[in-house]
Structure formats: structure tokens, C-alpha cells
Amino acid sequence: MTWYTLFFLISLLICLANLTYHLIFLLKSGNTPDYAPPSGSIPSGIQYSFTGAMSPVKKESAFLHLPTYTAGIIYHLGTFLSVFLIFFMLADVIFPPALSWGLASFLLVSALCGIGILVKRMIKKGLRELSNPDDYISNILVTAFQILMGLALVVSNIFTPWLFLAAGLLLLYIPLGKLKHLLYFFAARWQLGIFYGRRGVWPPFKNQKT
């Protein structure tokens, strides 16, 4: 085992332990009991929260900002792909050149999306005022991870140590700032589904017939 894979594995362990702590804390906190009788279905509300309500057709934050929304989706796909691939790297799996170049090309696009989002944050006054160092660091770490993954795929020997170093730093950073939305995103949509489902708001109009 190399020093950089060891660093990565230790970082992974620390990250998982931290996120597990957050998850257990959330589960232990529980939901406060709601004594008001429901007028809708909580399961349907939760289902809609993760599906229809996320649709760019329904969500104003998406359809009014289609370039940003699309860039965000691609950027996230690039992150998921990089996380998936790093375990292949860890196992010294070597991909056929065509596949490596294909994956690296996609990661180049997703990293460019990340850079675009970062630039937008820097140049738009409203967004800049809303931002803190965590917003920039989070983006830079994730984007660097994707770029290095792409480079490691096609120029393996040189960039592999840097990739594991960047991945390790990213993992160590996740519990500190907004990147922990990888856990809280699901919790938030779950909670919103409970709220709107119980009140018969989501799915829209289901419980109200003319």
C-alpha cells in the first residue's frame, strides 16, 4: 500500500465516521409528534418530493435557471462518477484506453461545469454576498478531484498520487462545511415530503377533486 492510498483510506474512515455521527444524531433527534390529523398521504408526499417536485418542469429554481441547473446536474454526475472510479483506482483496475478517454472527456465537461458555477459565484454580486469561504473551498476541492480523476485515467502514473491526495483532502473536508449536504439533501427532501404530504399539498391536487 502506498502512502497516498493509506492517506485516502484514513480520510475515508474519518469522513464516514463523521457522517455516521450526523446520521445517528439526526435519527436520535427524531421527528416531533404531529397531533393534527393528516389530510393527505405522507408516503405519497415523500415519493413526490424525490420525483415530481424535483422535475425542472415543476421547480422554478430549475426552469428559470436552466444553464445553471444543467451545469449543476452534470457537475454532480461527474462527482458521483469520480467517487465510483476511485475505488477501481484503489484496486489497480486499468480501463481500456477508449473507455478511459471517454470517462476523462466527461469529467472534463463536468469539471468545466464546476468551474462555471464557481465563476458565477464570484462575478454575480448577489451570489458573492451570500457566499463564504466554505462555498469556494467546497467547489475547488470537488472540481480538483474531478480534474485529477480525468488526468489519472489517461496519464495514470503521474497523477495518481495527486488524485488520492485530493480525494483524501475532500473526504476530510466534507463534514466541516456545506458538502455534508450529500447527507442532508436526502433528509431535507424527506422532511419536506412529510410536511406537504401530510397536508395534502403534495402530490398536487391528488386529494382534492372538482
Add this chain to the structure above:
Amino acid sequence: MEKTVIDKGLKVFENGGGAKLITHLNSCVHCGLCAESCIYYKATGDDRFTPARKVDLVASVYRRYYTFAGKYMPALVSARDLNEDTANEMVDLLFGACTMCGRCTMHCSIGVDIAYLVKMGRTLLSEMGMVPASLQSTVKAAVETGNNMGIPTQEFVDTIKWMEDELADELNTKEAQIPIDVKGKKVMYTLNPREPKFFPLSISAMAKIFYAAGESWTLSSNMYDITNYAYFSGNMDEARLIAKRMWDEMDKLGTSTLVLAECGHGSRALRWESPNYLKQAFPFKVKTSVEIIADYLREGKIKLDKEKFKEAVTLHDPCNLVRSGGICMEQRYILNEFIEDFREMTPHGIDNYCCGGGGGQLAMSEYNERRMKTAEVKADQIRKTGAKIVVSPCHNCVDQLTQINFSFKLNLQVKTMAELVADAIIL
């Protein structure tokens, strides 16, 4: 600012929010895509009004005292001390620039319940004694006199008797009554105090509907106020006290169904929040007046004249009733029963824009100018429908719409649902 005051505020993060509070405090990613969903941002273009900024004010205080990064590296995550500057900014943005309409919540890219966090922020400020004076005086009036306008009981009873005489004259029968404090009736009907104070005809409108439907009903002279402005001030003790009075009155009069007058936040506070204030399930049925009118129509208990209104009618959806209460199609069912030319606003239903009067804004004169600036959004929506009548099942919305009508010279009639239905009822 004294430490004891700060500690009182911070208790909000420790008491009772559970997983929901922790989740939403940790979820915002500062994408800022919520901006256009807010009427304050939409009307002014001021970045300060972006909903994410309001979330961040509350969450930054939480981070400072309850997270590792916030405690040891506050600059990294913009964690803020709860001090006078932070609290004053919170008052301005959470009370003065948010109607808690929840439109941003529905469209948040992550799913942060922004309106809920604003409410928690208001509760924090309430614990610190920083509720705007005008809003607090409305709550105080309700707590001390039993209704938010401080109407003396005798004045209320006299108004009701006057309306009863008017109704009997209009319908030419002494059987059309407005019963007060009659025990053992099926329904206890509530009112928004603006009705007996300024718009008593809306009371007789609903009385006419009850008469036509043959309903067994009564008003209470002791506790008729459906509003609960403590929900907006964030003072849960006062909200609980106001709600409990209504529950106690139902018990005292022995009525089985509480019918909520046309008041968005009052309906929400009673239907959805009061069981949680009191930590028990309802011992009686609760219905909004929109639901009960729709029931009467479905059951054939009332008939409406389809020829009565030839003008175009549009509907304003009250946020608390629709987006936070799930009552979206009942009002449309009613209107489609007798309005020939019903025109929807764009957007409408659960996506409708707030009129600008919610969240206690109408009670907070400090922010009148800002409130009427946000009203541009609603004025524009109404104007585009070309309607001559705008109906809304919420007295607060009707107040704001009336001001919009005047300020933006829309030249239309503003009515409650009961008023519109009563005008078309066939007896």
C-alpha cells in the same frame, strides 16, 4: 446585549425542533436560485431579500454555537455571534421582509423549508423580546381582550344583532338568525375581528349560507377570533393560550364542528398548529368555511344562480390555506358551480404569489412601504387576468387586495368567497 437574553434566544435550537430543524439548518448550499421565488426580491431586485440570505442569518447563528466548524473556524462557514447587530438584521429580514408564504420552500433546489426556518428565527427573536412593537400589540390585544382588535363584548353582540335584523329584513323571515352562545349546536363558526369591526356584511353573508343550508350553528361572544398572530410573532406560549381558548369554547358550547372563517393564517394556526401547541388530537371536527360551502353544494343543500355574475372573476389563493394547508380545489369547485367567466392567475394554486399581506405584514406598520412595493407582483398578476372581481377566502388577503386595488388603480371588486356565494344564493 446581555448573555441571558442571548441564551434565551439560543434555546430555540435546543427545544423541540428535532430532526426537522437540524436538517433544514444544515441543508442550504447557497446556490441562490430561490431569489425569484420571493415577492420581495421579485419586486425590488434587492439581493438582501433572497430567501437564502434569510436562511443563512438563522443558520449562521446555529453554526456559531452548535457546529465544530462554527465554533473553531467561524470565518470559514460565516458563523455569526448572536449579538445586537445580528438580531437587528434578523428583525429586519425575518419580520420585515418575509410573509412566510413558503413559495421559496416549494422551489428550493435542495428542499430547505425556508418558511419554517424564518418562523424559528422569529421564535428566537420573540424569546429575546424583539418582536416588532406593532405586531406584538396585536398579539397583546388578543391575549388581553380575546380578540385582536380589542372589541368589547357588548359592541360585538350589538353588531351581530344589527346584522341579524338586516338579514331577517333581506330574507323577509325571522327564521334567518345569527345565534350567539347557543349550546348544543352542531357548528361553532369563527370570525376574523375585522368583520364585526369594519365589514359586518361578511358575517351576514355566511349567516345567509348557513340559513340556506339549514345548518345548526352558533357564534360565540366569548371567543370568536380565528386569528392567531402569535403564530407570526413566534411566541408559542401566547399562540397556545389563544388556541386553547377556542378549544375550551367548543367544549363549553358543546358543539361538534369548528368552522373556520375565511382567514388563511387563522385556519393554519387552528387546523394544523393548535393540536401541536396543546399536544393532543382534536376532540372535535374542524373545517374551513370554503370546505363547508363546497360540501353544501355537493350535497345540494344550497343552489347558486349561474346568471348572477357576468363579469370575469379571478381567484387569489391564500398561501396558508393552499400552499400550507392543501385546500386548493375546493374554492375552484365552488367558483366553477356559478361563475361563467372564471380566470386563473398565472401562476396559481400552490404556486401562487403571496399578496404581500401575510406573515403579519398587515399588522406591522413599520414595513408598510415595503409591503406595498411587493404588492406590484400581485397587482400585475391580477391585471393580466382582465378580471373585474377578485375573490379570496382570506380576510387578510382581502385587506391587502383592497389596498392593491386602490394603490394600483385596478378598478375591480374584492370579495370573500362567502360574500360572492351569498350574493348568488337561490332561496
